Amino acid sequence: xxxxxxxxxxxxxxxxxxxxxxxxxxxxxxxxxxxxxxxxxxxxxxxxxxxxxxxxxxxxxxxxxxxxxxxxxxxxxxxxxxxxxxxxxxxxxxxxxxxxxxxxxxxxxxxxxxxxxxxxxxxxxxxxxxxxxxxxxxxxxxxxxxxxxxxxxxxxxxxxxxxxxxxxxxxxxxxxxxxxxxxxxxxxxxxxxxxxxxxxxxxxxxxxxxxxxxxxxxxxxxxxxxxxxxxxxxxxxxxxxxxxxxxxxxxxxxxxxxxxxxxxxxxxxxxxxxxxxxxxxxxxxxxxxxxxxxxxxxxxxxxxxxxxxxxxxxxxxxxxxxxxxxxxxxxxxxxxxxxxxxxxxxxxxxxxxxxxxxxxxxxxxxxxxxxxxxxx
Amino acid sequence: xxxxxxxxxxxxxxxxxxxxxxxxxxxxxxxxxxxxxxxxxxxxxxxxxxxxxxxxxxxxxxxxxxxxxxxxxxxxxxxxxxxxxxxxxxxxxxxxxxxxxxxxxxxxxxxxxxxxxxx
Numbered sequence: 081x082x083x084x085x086x087x088x089x090x091x092x093x094x095x096x097x098x099x100x101x102x103x104x105x106x107x108x109x110x111x112x113x114x115x116x117x118x119x120x121x122x123x124x125x126x127x128x129x130x131x132x133x134x135x136x137x138x139x140x141x142x143x144x145x146x147x148x149x150x151x152x153x154x155x156x157x158x159x160x161x162x163x164x165x166x167x168x169x170x171x172x173x174x175x176x177x178x179x180x181x182x183x184x185x186x187x188x189x190x191x192x193x194x195x196x197x198x199x200x201x202x203x204x205x206x207x208x209x210x211x212x213x214x215x216x217x218x219x220x221x222x223x224x225x226x227x228x229x230x231x232x233x234x235x236x237x238x239x240x241x242x243x244x245x246x247x248x249x250x251x252x253x254x255x256x257x258x259x260x261x262x263x264x265x266x267x268x269x270x271x272x273x274x275x276x277x278x279x280x281x282x283x284x285x286x287x288x289x290x291x292x293x294x295x296x297x298x299x300x301x302x303x304x305x306x307x308x309x310x311x312x313x314x315x316x317x318x319x320x321x322x323x324x325x326x327x328x329x330x331x332x333x334x335x336x337x338x339x340x341x342x343x344x345x346x347x348x349x350x351x352x353x354x355x356x357x358x359x360x361x362x363x364x365x366x367x368x369x370x371x372x373x374x375x376x377x378x379x380x381x382x383x384x385x386x387x388x389x390x391x392x393x394x395x396x397x398x399x400x401x402x403x404x405x406x407x408x409x410x411x412x413x414x415x416x417x418x419x420x421x422x423x424x425x426x427x428x429x430x431x432x433x434x435x436x437x438x439x440x441x442x443x444x445x446x447x448x449x450x451x452x453x454x455x456x
Numbered sequence: 457x458x459x460x461x462x463x464x465x466x467x468x469x470x471x472x473x474x475x476x477x478x479x480x481x482x483x484x485x486x487x488x489x490x491x492x493x494x495x496x497x498x499x500x501x502x503x504x505x506x507x508x509x510x511x512x513x514x515x516x517x518x519x520x521x522x523x524x525x526x527x528x529x530x531x532x533x534x535x536x537x538x539x540x541x542x543x544x545x546x547x548x549x550x551x552x553x554x555x556x557x558x559x560x561x562x563x564x565x566x567x568x569x570x571x572x573x574x575x
Contacts, residue, residue, distance in 0.1 A: 117512045118487035307486075307513050380490050380534075382510050407489035407512045414490075436492075436508065 088134035089228040089288040097303055105200035107135040110305040117307040121409040124274055124312055125450075128234035129304035130295055137203025138224040138282060141194040141214065149194050152217040153187070156209070158331070158354045160341040164189045169254045169269050171339050173331060174209060179359030180327040181334070182209060184319065186280075188256040188269060195256075195267065197229065197280065199321045227267075228288035233278030233312070235453065236300040241268075241279060243298070253277075253454040262287070262294040273309065275316025275452045311406045314415065317374060317447025323385060324372060324403040324417055332360060333368040333419065335447075370400060370419040374447040375433075379440055382407050382414035383433045389418060390432040395439060399424045399431060408449060415449045416442075458561050459570035460521050465545065466561050472527055472552045473561055477509075477518065480574045482544040486511045491537045493529040493551060500526060500553070502560070507550055509540070521564065524555040 085108040094101065099110035110132065112120060123129055143149040150161035159172045166189050174182035183202035188195050198206045203223070210221040232240065241248040245259045251270045258267055264287030272278040283291045295301055310320070319325045325334045343349045346361050354360075377383050384405040391397035405416035424431060427446050432439040458466045463481035467474045482488070490510040500506050500520040507518035529551045533539055539548040555561065565573065 112486065116486050118489075121512070311512050381492065381508075382490060382515070384515060407510065409512060 086135075088132055089285040090132040090134060090230070090292055093289050093292055094132065094303075099303070099305060102306065104306060105135055107200065109135060110303070112305040112307045113303045115302070117305070117311060118409050120302065120304040120308040121311050123302050124234045124276060124304055124308060125410060126235065127300040127302070128232055128236040128240050128278075128298075129274075129308070130292060130301050131231040131233065131304050131306075131309055132228075132292070133231050133280070133309075134228040134288070135200035136229055137196075137198040137200065137206060138227050138229060139196040139198060139203075139207065139210065140222045140224060141196065141210070141219055142192070142222070143217075143219040146189060146192055146194070148217075149219050150189075152214045152219045153194060154344075154350070154354070155217070156213055156354060158340040158344045158357070158360065160343055160350070161187070161189075161194070163341075163343075166191050167256045169256050169271055173325075173336065173339065174206065175331065175354055175356040175360060176327060177355050179330055179356035179363065181321070181325045181329055181331055181336075182206070182327060184321050184325065184336075186269070186271060190256065190267075201322055224282075226285050228283045228285050229280060230283065230288070230292055230295075231272050231274075231278060231280045232295060232301070233272045233274040233276045233304075235277060237276075237278045238455070240295060240298045240301055244294070248279075251455075253456050262291050264291050266291065270455060273316075273318060274312035275318065275448055275450060276312075277453055277455050310404075311409060314404050314406050314417065315408050315410055315448065315450045316452060317417070317449060319372070319417075320404060330360065330363055330368050332363040333370050334372045337364060367422060369422065371422050371425040372403070372417060373420050373425050374445040374449060375402065375405075375416040375418055376443045376445050376449075377414045377416070377433065377440055378443060380414065381435055381440060383416050383435055383440065383442065387416075387418075388434050389420060389442070390434060390439065391424065392430050392432050392441075395432060402433065410450050417447065420444065457567060458564035459567065459573075460564050461573065462519055462521070463574075464518065464521050466521055466564060468561070469552065471558065472554055473522060473524075474549045474552050475521060476549040477540065477544050478570070478574075479544050482540050482548075485509060485516060485540075486513075488537045488540045491533045491540065491550075493531075493533065494526045496526055496529055498526045500524065509537075518550065520553070522553055522555045522560050523557065524553045526551050527554050528552040
């Protein structure tokens, strides 16, 4: 392990709570706490889990006004930005000239600027990419190193936050607001990465530990580490950058067409004009060789990332590979996601996965594996 | 009882040796959700990967500590892998091996040395 790992403002809190730490994207992060991944996962699904996600990048884009910044950002992503209402958030991704994905992120309209949350492992490259392309358009790119980020996820999240800010119940899924919690100015969005109702809360570094401890005082809140964050997002069928999607993946193969608004597609008012548009728009018309699918092994053995997938009737024919695989704490069985040749990607198709030299039966399914419960 | 650096325990039982993993190992692995045991009757060599243990997130291999023949496996673990978290030093043994050389297990650490290792 590197001795130069970065610390989030909550590092001391993790140590105080006996976290088992792990190196992740250059940060010393909690993999799990005393109760372990299974218990933390189930607690998030039934009550509320508090996650430190301060390793993620928080970026502010500013120009003359929102419209200018939005127009600039639209040159880098296949989403509508200008139509995003004030204090609303949207999912997006940067594409590259060959139609791959540089990173995926959340972005919101904060009135006079855009606020983004990007993946920890990609933030340096994202900032470089944004500066290179947006500064010439008169947009400044600020990396917010002075703010921590926590997520409060699970069905009890609203109840917990309403004790600090009663009007929290007015927020809908993907709404954004600035509210005080324990005296700190918090930027809050009703969103997350678990498939549960929940919130992501940006807090000034100095106030982060106090806000986290204030929320943790509630009997329904427990700390949850990155281990359960991964199992929760996979049950919810959410892609992890670097694992299910990357620079070589087509967003169409990854099933992310839903995130591209119609106006950016063929025949739309703002058709194309993002990196890799020709490739991506032609993939929408003509399909892709592979598709990201859900996978459920018939037996009890989990199938992990990089497991190779084969045709059931012609065992020598390789038809795909696994990108993420865990044991699902809710379904009590192994689940996975992976890319399959399109002709094998229909729900209900049976295929084989090669695990330790044996061929295991696997059923192709759709994601999510568990029902999402957002407040809409 | 003897202990390996791979966090297995070995206990002589007549001319057989019972093998499992230590409390320390089971807590490090976290919630165990799947176990694959060797076939009864299999001939194994020291350091062969003969048991697979999977937690929610990751798989780990357990190496055979001895040369010999697998005489019995603990079938209960296949249906209830979480027993390894509950009782790793007792009911949740993995397999019984008939060693080719009954002296081989004496190469391993005693409890005091193992306790020192995991500090």
